[in-house]
Amino acid sequence: MPLAAHSALLAAAVAIVAAVSLLVPPPFRFSFPWTPRDHRFADMVLTSATIYTADPARPFADAMAVRDGRVLRIGTYQSVKELKGRHTRELNLSGNVVLPGFIDSHVHFIEGGLQLARVPLRGVRSKDDFIARVKEAVTVISQLNKSGSSLRVMLFLVLAFAKALYQYFLDLLSEQISILGSGFSEEVGTTMFGEVTSLLLLGWMIYHLKILYVWLSRMDGHMGVANSLAMKIAGIDKNTNDPIGGTIMRTTKGEPTGLLVDTAMKLIFDVIQKVSNRERKEALLRASRHALMRGVTTVVDVGSYFPGVSDEKTWQDFSDIYKWAHSMEKMIIRVCLFFPMPTWSRVSDLIDENGRSLSQWIHLGGVKAFLDGSVGSSSALFHEPYEGDPGNYGLQVTDMDTLLNRTLESDKSGLQVAIHAIGDKANDMLLDMVDMVVNLNGVKDRRFRIEHAQHLAPGAANRFGKHGLIASVQPDHLLDDATSAGNKIGSERAERSSYTFRSLLTGGAQLAFGSDWPVSDINPLQAIQTAMFRKPPGWEVPWIPAECLTLDESLKAHTISAAYACFLDHVVGSLSEGKYADFVVLPSRSWDEFSTDVPGKVLATYVSGKQAYP
C-alpha cells in the first residue's frame, strides 16, 4: 500500500475515533478501561454501623472500608472517610449490627443440599401429620410433572422408553403398582395395549414414579421407611433375608413392613437412590444459598462419609461437584473440605499438587475418621452401659491401632486430623491417643479436632487445653437431647456429661460451633442462643445452667475460633485489615438491642465485600 494511502487511512481512523469519543457522554469518556484505576480509594465503605469485629485488638468499630474483596481499613468513620473516592459506594447502616460472616464447623454440605429438595418431616409428632406431609409432597410433585411443556413430555417419553425396556427385563411389567400417598393403584398389562404402547405408558409412569416412590429416612440416617413401590423396585419381599448388620422389619406373617434398619437400607439405595451428578451439582448450589441466607459464609464440609459408606463418595463430591463448581465459577461460599482418613495419602498428594487452596473458595482441610456412633442409635461409646440395656456400652467403629497409625501418618504429612467421638469413653480414648501422637510426632501447631465431644467424663474437659485441642461441637443438638438423653444414659449421667461448653472453655479447649447439617439445620443465630440459654422450646429453666456461655463466647465460637479450628484464621473469622470482607448485617439497631434479644435472622450477607444474600 502506498504511503500516502496509508496515512490517509490512518487519518480517517483517527477522525472516526475522535468523532465517536465526542458522541459519548462526558462522564463515560473518563472511565474507559485504559484509565488507570485509582488505588487510593475503597470500593465500598460501611458507615454508621455497629461492627462487632471478633478481633480482640479492636472489638468494635463503626466504619469499614473494603477494596478488592478484602477489609482495607476498619475503625472510626474519621479514620475511614479519607478512603472514600468518587467511585466508592457508601453503605450507611444507621446503627445496624454487623458481624463477621459465620463459619459452620461441621456440615455434610451436598447431602444437606439434597435434603432441602426432599419432604420436610422434621418435627412431625403424629402419624396423621406424617401422612399429611407425605401426601402433600406427592401432590406437589405430581402437579409439577403435569405442568411440563409438550417438548418435555416428548423427552420424558423417549427417556421413559429406555427405562421401560430396562424395567421390562426386571419383569415388573404385569405387576400391580401401587403408589403410596397418591391414593390409586393401576393395573398395567401387555394384553390391554400393543407392545410398544404399553412399554411407553409404563415407561412414562415409571419415569414419573421415580419420584412417586417413597423413601423416608430417619433424621440420624440409621433407619428409613419405603413404600410398596420402592420395595418392589428394590425386589425386597418376604423371601429376602436380612443382610449382615441390618434388619428388614416384618409383620408377624413375615411380610416386610417397609421399615429398613442400618445395612438393610443399602438394598434400597442400590436401586432407587442413585443421585445423578446434575442433582448433586444443584444440591451444592442450593446448599450454598441456604447457608448464605443464614449468614454462613464458610463451611467445613466433613463429607458424605459415615461408617459403612464408601470413601469414594467424598472424593466423588470433590471431583464431580466442587471441581466443577470451581471451574465454572459457581462457588459463592467458602468451603474447607475434609476427606476420609483411610485416603490420607491422596489428600496429601492433592495438597502437594495444588497447595491448600484451589481458590479463595475451596480449601483442603485434612482428614476425618470415626471412633464411635451416635446416642440416638445407642452406638456412642460410654464407660457405663445404656439405660435398660446392661450389656450395651456402644460401638467402637475403628480399632485403636489403625486409628493411631493413620493419625500418625496423616499428622506427619501435615494434614489436620478430625475424629468423631460422642460417648465419654470414646472421648477419653481420643484424649489418650493425642498424648501418644504428641509423644511420637512431637509438639507442633496441629489443631487436632474432636468432632462432637458430646459427652465427657469428669476431668476430660480439662485435658483439652494441654495440646490446644479443638472441640467441634453442635449446640442445637442439645435441644433434642435435653429431653431424650436421659432415656438413653440416665438423667444423672446426662446432667453431668452433656455439651459441657463452659467446662471445655475453662479447660482451655478451642470451641468451634457447627450444625452437623442436615442432622440439625444450619442456623448460627439459633445455635448462639442455644449455647447462651440451653432452653429447648417450652422449657422455663436451662438444661445444665452451669454450662451456659456468654454472647461474646458464643459469637467467637461461630467466627474467629471456628476459623482457627480449620486453619483459616489468617483469611476469615474476624473483620480485620487484610482479611476477606465476609460479613452479615442484622436487623438489630444497636448493640444493646442485639445483646438483649438476639434476632432470628440476618438482613443481608456479604462475601468478599459483595452482597450474596438476599
Ligand SMILES: *[C@@H]1O[C@H](CO)[C@@H](O)[C@H](O)[C@H]1NC(C)=O
Ligand atoms: C448515616 O445516616 C444517618 C441518618 O440516617 C446520619 O445521621 C449519619 O450522619 C449518616 N452517617 C454518615 C457517616 O454519613
